[in-house]
Amino acid sequence: MSVHILALVGSLRSGSHNRQLAEAAVKHAPEDVEVTLYEGLAEVPFYNEDFDTDALRPAAATRLREAAAQAEAFLLVTPEYNGTMPAVLKNAIDWLSRPFGSSALAGSPTAVVGTAFGQYGGVWAQDDARKSAGIAGATIVEDAKLAIPGSVTRFAETHPADDTEAVAQLKQVLSALATTVEAPAV
Template structure:
């Protein structure tokens, strides 16, 4: 069974190592796994129930929900900003959690991975993202983890797609997400 995974990257920076990590996942996705990197998180306004009404949902948020609704599973790439996940990733989770109990992320498998400059690779941010997306109704794959420390130096001259250790770890992550999505179907 082919599984469609939507990748949400929590960094908007052009040279983001988490963006590069998502690109590496897409490049090295095993057979049966299609990864789509969502473009446009920067355009999604902060979640506001006043605008989340029929005819009032901002176009960028509606597009996020539409693309997410077509996904079988999600892979969140989170850097660590001041010890937690970036606002853009939390905002995406908020939009995807509504309507409550029936949001585009509800009941779907989600794994959270990432890289950060610190010595722990962003584990606090990733743990916060898992907590938030689980409360939002997703099926969090708690045993699927990948935190790559020292991103600034590790990926200074090497793209994650060319790092054999990273590619092996990403392939394992993708295999587990594929299995979870296939079991949920």
């Protein structure tokens, strides 16, 4: 039986290196791990509690919650925009954190990875994503981290799925997530 991990990517750009990193996670997931790359974050409107009712909830938000309900763990893949995570990823976390007391993230093992042009690989954005997801109830897997610096040059001609080091590190992150699902902390 496979562990199902849902990947949410904080960049909407089709050529995004972070999207490519998520694609590498899908392609190179360890045996017994299935990673699904969520499509559709661009359609999810900004969270507004006034519209979070059965009668008014946007279909895109419902689809996001349904996909999250099928996942056993989450992989958040984020670039760094102005020193923090992009609004699209924060918005996804906001939708998944509601309704209060019923967070789709509650207790779910969650890892945050990413790549950025800077020399630290987007660690500020990753720290903010961990904080936000943790407050939303996710169980942050602290030893499952990956920050790849210099994305613009490192992945200029090489897809992350073809980068041996990046693939090996992604596999470690995914294995740590799967292990946490299989043997939850008490």
